Amino acid sequence: MNGRWRRAGVVALTVVGLLAAWEGYKAVGPVDGASLGGVRLLPRADDRSMPHVGEVLGALARPEVDAPGSRTVGVAVLTGVLSTLRLALLGGVLGSAVGLALAVLMQRLRLLEAGLLPWVVLSQTVPIIAIAPLITGWGGAVRLGPWAWTPQASVVVIAAFLAFSPVAVGALRGLQSAAPAAVELFRSYAVPWRSQLLHLRLPAARPYLVPALRLAGAQAVVGAIVAEISTGTRGGIGRLVIEYAQQATSSPARVYAAILGAAALGLLVAGLVGLVGAREDRRAAAAVEVAA
Amino acid sequence: MSSTRTTPGATPAGGPGTAAAPAPGGPAATPAVEVRGVVRRFGAVTALDGIDLVIERGELVSLIGPSGCGKSTLLRVVADLVEPTEGEVRVGGKSAHRARLDQDYGIAFQAAGLLEWRTVAGNVELPLQLHGVGRAARRERARELLDLVGLADFARHRPSQLSGGMQQRVAIARALAERPSLLLMDEPFGALDEMTRERLQAELLAVRAATGCTVVFVTHSVPEAVFLSDRVVVMSARPGRVAAVVPVRLGTAERDDAVRATPAFAASVVQVRAALRATEAPR
Numbered sequence A: 001m002n003g004r005w006r007r008a009g010v011v012a013l014t015v016v017g018l019l020a021a022w023e024g025y026k027a028v029g030p031v032d033g034a035s036l037g038g039v040r041l042l043p044r045a046d047d048r049s050m051p052h053v054g055e056v057l058g059a060l061a062r063p064e065v066d067a068p069g070s071r072t073v074g075v076a077v078l079t080g081v082l083s084t085l086r087l088a089l090l091g092g093v094l095g096s097a098v099g100l101a102l103a104v105l106m107q108r109l110r111l112l113e114a115g116l117l118p119w120v121v122l123s124q125t126v127p128i129i130a131i132a133p134l135i136t137g138w139g140g141a142v143r144l145g146p147w148a149w150t151p152q153a154s155v156v157v158i159a160a161f162l163a164f165s166p167v168a169v170g171a172l173r174g175l176q177s178a179a180p181a182a183v184e185l186f187r188s189y190a191v192p193w194r195s196q197l198l199h200l201r202l203p204a205a206r207p208y209l210v211p212a213l214r215l216a217g218a219q220a221v222v223g224a225i226v227a228e229i230s231t232g233t234r235g236g237i238g239r240l241v242i243e244y245a246q247q248a249t250s251s252p253a254r255v256y257a258a259i260l261g262a263a264a265l266g267l268l269v270a271g272l273v274g275l276v277g278a279r280e281d282r283r284a285a286a287a288v289e290v291a292a
Numbered sequence B: 001m002s003s004t005r006t007t008p009g010a011t012p013a014g015g016p017g018t019a020a021a022p023a024p025g026g027p028a029a030t031p032a033v034e035v036r037g038v039v040r041r042f043g044a045v046t047a048l049d050g051i052d053l054v055i056e057r058g059e060l061v062s063l064i065g066p067s068g069c070g071k072s073t074l075l076r077v078v079a080d081l082v083e084p085t086e087g088e089v090r091v092g093g094k095s096a097h098r099a100r101l102d103q104d105y106g107i108a109f110q111a112a113g114l115l116e117w118r119t120v121a122g123n124v125e126l127p128l129q130l131h132g133v134g135r136a137a138r139r140e141r142a143r144e145l146l147d148l149v150g151l152a153d154f155a156r157h158r159p160s161q162l163s164g165g166m167q168q169r170v171a172i173a174r175a176l177a178e179r180p181s182l183l184l185m186d187e188p189f190g191a192l193d194e195m196t197r198e199r200l201q202a203e204l205l206a207v208r209a210a211t212g213c214t215v216v217f218v219t220h221s222v223p224e225a226v227f228l229s230d231r232v233v234v235m236s237a238r239p240g241r242v243a244a245v246v247p248v249r250l251g252t253a254e255r256d257d258a259v260r261a262t263p264a265f266a267a268s269v270v271q272v273r274a275a276l277r278a279t280e281a282p283r
């Protein structure tokens, strides 16, 4: 109970610390930065490169364009965050489901593990920038009845592509963690493989699954944002970061407002996955207490 | 593995109250376990070499021998968890495979192998649940069994909250859940301290008297083998063979701790020790 407040305190302190560092550097850092032989050593501290924190927050309240009835930057950022959140969650869930299914298959068929696991691990090194156009291209050919492929679908697929690997690897380790004695016991029970999976391997995998899902959540957010940027999908926070970056000369604070939104999105997803994990953590803590 | 489901009703009798005598309805001549000419090789290692062993119904037989002589392998061959390379195993007149599918035996091994995410009662209920026994019947049976092993008050506990001896009791209760006619135990008390061990030995004899089941018991303790057994099978290593079979005659009445102090007990211990020593080939 105490731990939760302490953790919230640490998070708050970190945020304050970051803001203080930002303003501190801005106060004492060289306005034009510092270079040595053409290599920049210190970033510029001028108002365009590093707007004041207050200015960034102020930008949120200002209208997006100079026209009557324009939405504020804050509303635009929030809309973008929610849109990307939806895609990241869809991708995270889809990727986790695929990862779990792959883990079950690999556990069942040793041969498949040998053939597949290296590719699962390698898939993480594929740059999204490279596969984004491919997925958009392949997707364009997909048509399911009245439903045609949308750019959002590409974003979901890319987020899922980044999320599946940690779940596949973590879940496989978990499924294989069942004690040999217990596996033998189930064999003596002469039950179908499905019973072994349900009553032995999946419960044994639970402690491995939670950290894997945490990682998958983070990956899905990064995947969704980068996918929005590299496929040019509109409506999300990724695209907004790019749009605002193009306006950086006139309103530099906006870029940071959008980046703030992206960071908030990451925290939001981490919190959601954390809810899933909290139960498991309490369980583990209880077990440790008993053992001690 | 698709036609492996068995109805619990099909499980042979031998539950509490059944006398230790051979089932009156069944063919009295059929032994509980018949091992004939069993050879098992693991690559170049011959773990079992021509094992012949017949165990009568209701008998308690211990397997003892130096580490690596194939005791566990023999037990697993009987349980149909390891295939013999050569030879034949019959359990209650059936093939070992059939007996496994029919859940004719219960197993308890050195590692209690309890599932940490289940309560003590949940662990005892596991085989019943897996074989489709209804919730109420499961609860009732688990309560009964936990009573039998003296853990009625711990039904809602987690396995990790129990001592090693208590965990082993849970494993025994679980092995008895489906009223098996045969109990296969591989050093079940091997990791326990001497006091707990002796108490559990007496409890095992009580359970056996109550259920009348046949027991095959692997151990590396001579006094344990003598205290529990009707016969002690002494095995030799490399390759694993039956070196001697020592009958133990301590009277047919229920044994209690006083037996350990009798001359007959001491004589049997000496006999088994001598047989064990003889397996260590003079080289």
Ligand SMILES: Nc1ncnc2c1ncn2[C@@H]1O[C@H](COP(=O)(O)OP(=O)(O)O)[C@@H](O)[C@H]1O
Pocket: B042, B045, B046, B047, B065, B066, B067, B068, B069, B070, B071, B072, B073, B074
């Ligand atoms: N699954 C296995 N794979 C390879 N060798 C094994 C396996 N199981 C047992 N053995 C070998 O068979 C021999 C007998 O082992 P085991 O039956 O466990 O002996 P014990 O239980 O009497 O100590 C040993 O040499 C052991 O290394």
Ligand SMILES: [Mg+2]
Pocket: B071, B072, B073, B186
């Ligand atoms: Mg052994």
